[in-house]
Amino acid sequence: MSDVSSLTRLETPELLSTQPVDPSERPSPGGRRRPLAPFVRAWRQLTSMRTALLLLFLLALAAVPGSLLPQRSVDPTLVDLYIAHHPKLGPFLDRLYGFDVFGAPWFAAIYALLFVSLIGCLIPRLRLHARALLRRPPKAPAHPARLSSGIKFETAATAEQVLEAGRAVLRGRHFRVATDTGSVSAEKGYLRETGNLLFHVSLVILLAGIAVGGLFGYTGKVVVTDGEGFTNTLVQYDSFNHGGLVKTDQLAPFSFQLTDFQAEYQPDATPKTYRAYVTLTTEPGAKATKHVIRVNDPLKIGEAKVYLINHGYSPHVVLKDRNGKAVYDAYVPCVANDVKYLTSNCVFKIPDTGLPPSGPLKKPQQIGVEAGLVPTFSSTNFQSSIFPALLKPRLAGVQIYLGDLGIDAGTPQNVYVLDTSKMKLLNLKGPGGSNPPLLSPFNKSADSVTGLPGGLTLSVDGIRSYAVFSVKYDPGKGLVLWAAIAMLTGLIGSLLIRRRRVWIRANTTRDPEEAGRTVVEIGGLARTGNLTAEFDDLVRRVRDRLPEQG
Amino acid sequence: MAGLSNDLFVVTVMAYAIGMVAFAFDLAFRRAPTRVIRAAVTLPSEQAAEQRVLVGAGPSVTAPPVPPAPPVPPAPPNSTGTPSVEIALEPERGYGRAGRIAVGATLFGWLAHLATIVTRGFAAHRVPWGNMYEFSTVVAFIVVTAFLVLLARQKARWLGVFVLVPVVLYLGLAGTVLYVKAGPLVPALNSYWLKIHVVAAMSATAMFFVSGIVALLYLAKVRRPAGALLSRLPDAASLDRLTYGLVAFAFPIWTFAIMAGAIWAEAAWGRYWGWDPKETWSFITWVIYAAYLHSRATAGWKGKRAAWFAVAAFSALIINYYVVNTFIVGLHSYAGLK
Numbered sequence: 001m002s003d004v005s006s007l008t009r010l011e012t013p014e015l016l017s018t019q020p021v022d023p024s025e026r027p028s029p030g031g032r033r034r035p036l037a038p039f040v041r042a043w044r045q046l047t048s049m050r051t052a053l054l055l056l057f058l059l060a061l062a063a064v065p066g067s068l069l070p071q072r073s074v075d076p077t078l079v080d081l082y083i084a085h086h087p088k089l090g091p092f093l094d095r096l097y098g099f100d101v102f103g104a105p106w107f108a109a110i111y112a113l114l115f116v117s118l119i120g121c122l123i124p125r126l127r128l129h130a131r132a133l134l135r136r137p138p139k140a141p142a143h144p145a146r147l148s149s150g151i152k153f154e155t156a157a158t159a160e161q162v163l164e165a166g167r168a169v170l171r172g173r174h175f176r177v178a179t180d181t182g183s184v185s186a187e188k189g190y191l192r193e194t195g196n197l198l199f200h201v202s203l204v205i206l207l208a209g210i211a212v213g214g215l216f217g218y219t220g221k222v223v224v225t226d227g228e229g230f231t232n233t234l235v236q237y238d239s240f241n242h243g244g245l246v247k248t249d250q251l252a253p254f255s256f257q258l259t260d261f262q263a264e265y266q267p268d269a270t271p272k273t274y275r276a277y278v279t280l281t282t283e284p285g286a287k288a289t290k291h292v293i294r295v296n297d298p299l300k301i302g303e304a305k306v307y308l309i310n311h312g313y314s315p316h317v318v319l320k321d322r323n324g325k326a327v328y329d330a331y332v333p334c335v336a337n338d339v340k341y342l343t344s345n346c347v348f349k350i351p352d353t354g355l356p357p358s359g360p361l362k363k364p365q366q367i368g369v370e371a372g373l374v375p376t377f378s379s380t381n382f383q384s385s386i387f388p389a390l391l392k393p394r395l396a397g398v399q400i401y402l403g404d405l406g407i408d409a410g411t412p413q414n415v416y417v418l419d420t421s422k423m424k425l426l427n428l429k430g431p432g433g434s435n436p437p438l439l440s441p442f443n444k445s446a447d448s449v450t451g452l453p454g455g456l457t458l459s460v461d462g463i464r465s466y467a468v469f470s471v472k473y474d475p476g477k478g479l480v481l482w483a484a485i486a487m488l489t490g491l492i493g494s495l496l497i498r499r500r501r502v503w504i505r506a507n508t509t510r511d512p513e514e515a516g517r518t519v520v521e522i523g524g525l526a527r528t529g530n531l532t533a534e535f536d537d538l539v540r541r542v543r544d545r546l547p548e549q550g
Numbered sequence: 551m552a553g554l555s556n557d558l559f560v561v562t563v564m565a566y567a568i569g570m571v572a573f574a575f576d577l578a579f580r581r582a583p584t585r586v587i588r589a590a591v592t593l594p595s596e597q598a599a600e601q602r603v604l605v606g607a608g609p610s611v612t613a614p615p616v617p618p619a620p621p622v623p624p625a626p627p628n629s630t631g632t633p634s635v636e637i638a639l640e641p642e643r644g645y646g647r648a649g650r651i652a653v654g655a656t657l658f659g660w661l662a663h664l665a666t667i668v669t670r671g672f673a674a675h676r677v678p679w680g681n682m683y684e685f686s687t688v689v690a691f692i693v694v695t696a697f698l699v700l701l702a703r704q705k706a707r708w709l710g711v712f713v714l715v716p717v718v719l720y721l722g723l724a725g726t727v728l729y730v731k732a733g734p735l736v737p738a739l740n741s742y743w744l745k746i747h748v749v750a751a752m753s754a755t756a757m758f759f760v761s762g763i764v765a766l767l768y769l770a771k772v773r774r775p776a777g778a779l780l781s782r783l784p785d786a787a788s789l790d791r792l793t794y795g796l797v798a799f800a801f802p803i804w805t806f807a808i809m810a811g812a813i814w815a816e817a818a819w820g821r822y823w824g825w826d827p828k829e830t831w832s833f834i835t836w837v838i839y840a841a842y843l844h845s846r847a848t849a850g851w852k853g854k855r856a857a858w859f860a861v862a863a864f865s866a867l868i869i870n871y872y873v874v875n876t877f878i879v880g881l882h883s884y885a886g887l888k
Binding site (some may be wrong): 542 | 656719733734740741743783798799802805806809810812813814816817819820821822823824825826827830831833837838840841845847848850851866874
């Protein structure tokens with residue numbers, strides 16, 4: 001019954017994964033290379049399914065803190081806040097990479113081991129499958145009818161006719177067929193293992209794609225006010241992250257101009273649409289083209305993409321000297337602290353006021369302004385907006401400081417935060433005697449604050465929208481996408497396709513009374529599930545093809 | 551239209567509640583418990599399938615009106631080479647009064663449920679799965695649909711009460727805590743990916759939901775096979791297979807949901823993966839289900855340990871759904887209660 005033993009081996013463990021054989025069952029590579037034995041054992045342990053399961057579980061577990069603690073990769077300011085609020089725990093967690101979980105060495109160690117284990121399983125598995133693809137289906141057992149799906153019948157047709165009919169039916173159903181004397185063997189469903197291997201190989205390729213993106217990709221953020229432009233060079237970005245192999249002086253040479261930003265809102269202040277109209281020049285000297293960038297709909301420039309990720313308002317700030325000459329004139333973006341109604345914080349830093357340094361220490365006389373921007377002002381609440389659009393914009397609570405902005409020291413500073421430690425607050429009144437001043441950027445005459453030293457006048461005479469764009473370049477993205485598609489295809493194949501074998505044996509009967517008749521046995525085996533319906537159908541088709549029913 | 555949808559929602563929950571109680575009665579007071587009979591059968595004739603059923607069912611049933619549909623497990627060849635067949639039998643065939651009420655109420659609830667979703671879609675002028683309330687409603691609908699399909703294809707009446715209790719609780723939670731008025735979507739959701747990504751996520755969630763229930767029943771059954779109610783469930787091996795079948799069906803859909811989400815994220819936020827809390831928990835869920843599928847093929851891990859993986863994975867899914875949506879701020883926050 002050697003046939004049966006080979007069948008039972010086919011039946012034993014249904015291998016979904018890449019693990020071919022339990023490590024303890026694998027044949028030893030020979031006793032001579034004794035010194036390597038511990039390494040061989042360690043390798044087997046690593047590539048065993050149990051280890052893979054453990055690593056999978058560890059990977060899931062290790063990802064949990066990444067969702068509970070704020071992550072630098074997602075929002076660095078939240079991390080700073082967390083550390084500030086937890087002076088003991090924060091730095092401790094930081095040392096353990098609690099805020100960079102997905103870049104932590106221990107996280108990398110888990111997935112690196114997992115992928116080594118995976119590759120260690122894949123290679124022998126690929127070899128085995130390649131061999132199986134080249135090999136013919138195994139020979140028929142002595143009595144196929146005794147299999148879980150099996151049938152035995154007699155017919156007047158000759159053995160050759162039966163086998164020919166069987167071959168034709170099985171080939172018609174895309175079985176791989178081999179013929180021996182008196183029997184036919186057929187097998188189908190090789191795609192299960194092909195799919196399984198495709199899935200796991202694609203997983204490795206996916207990881208490679210992610211690595212390519214990490215090394216050669218960059219991402220940057222830039223704030224552009226209506227009517228202003230952006231050129232894709234390092235200095236123009238407000239923030240910029242890049243992979244280790246990016247040449248930052250050779251970024252794609254495109255530039256664009258934001259001609260108009262439009263936002264529409266529902267009456268209940270929920271946003272409806274955002275549109276950024278831009279004029280793009282792909283490289284110096286190229287013809288300019290018009291485009292619209294929306295949320296969910298980025299602008300593609302070669303391999304780079306420009307996304308619209310946020311928006312806000314930039315008031316037009318002008319500082320005039322006593323002769324009415326502008327010494328400062330700029331649209332300054334304000335940062336929204338309320339995402340829904342866009343109440344924003346504004347900081348204007350005016351280093352060059354035209355005032356001479358004062359006192360014996362020659363302290364610079366620079367101007368810094370803090371104010372709240374309220375897109376739709378209501379008299380009931382001065383501090384917060386009641387609608388996100390610019391229906392009745394006001395700069396409220398304007399605080400003007402005079403002194404040293406601290407930007408000359410060369411230390412980098414956040415443009416949205418005013419350091420008032422070396423400055424003095426001026427007590428000034430705005431239009432209509434408002435104190436602190438309340439300015440409307442819509443007044444044609446320009447609302448202004450007077451009474452600054454040296455006869456200076458600070459005024460706000462307009463306001464525009466700004467858009468925040470994110471520029472992304474990820475050369476590994478295509479590879480990741482294709483690997484993902486291949487993964488899914490392989491996965492579906494490995495879970496839905498069943499591998500099954502069918503054997504037909506036909507012998508001329510030895511019973512003298514029934515001379516000339518043929519005894520036919522057909523049997524089938526499936527690794528998973530049952531074969532009943534398909535098997536019955538195959539048998540019916542074979543019998544239909546026989547010249548005379550038995 | 552929105553009001554009609556809300557009324558239908560109440561009708562749905564009430565119908566399911568009736569179905570739930572009736573299923574419980576049906577399970578508790580059915581005369582004879584489900585039993586498994588192991589029979590050795592040799593199949594010489596071409597009516598193999600029917601013969602097998604007849605021989606297997608012979609001792610306890612006079613004439614089965616319908617060939618029974620439970621999945622016939624692949625029979626391991628025994629020592630003599632004679633195949634044996636395991637058939638889960640329900641000697642008390644046909645539906646008692648409780649059973650009829652249960653199935654009737656569930657079917658009625660299902661129709662009201664469908665109407666709830668359709669009218670909600672008309673009321674909001676968009677696909678009716680734009681927030682947590684709607685998402686829960688549709689997931690519950692797919693869960694009940696999956697149960698009804700199982701009911702039609704196999705004898706899954708035993709599953710009724712175990713599916714409807716969580717469904718009623720789940721809908722109750724959706725209708726009270728998670729409810730929001732029908733309205734338009736925030737711009738970030740305004741994309742055809744909402745249809746693709748969210749439909750896949752909902753379908754997979756619903757299938758995992760049912761698989762989680764069956765896995766828990768399996769663990770209970772293994773612990774006390776002869777327990778009062780547990781003895782009325784199919785044998786542990788059938789429950790294990792059903793869990794596997796549901797997970798194997800849902801896992802590629804879940805994979806697709808994550809990939810579609812990544813493509814959407816790439817279009818909306820400029821990166822296909824950013825370890826946003828929602829993404830992280832989807833990943834965790836995916837990894838544990840992958841571990842489940844592998845463990846079922848590993849000696850020493852199949853059976854109970856594998857079932858615990860299925861339960862753990864389902865817990866991760868629930869955390870992803872409730873905890874991440876409500877307590878953790880991330881890019882998917884708009885899916886929540888705001």
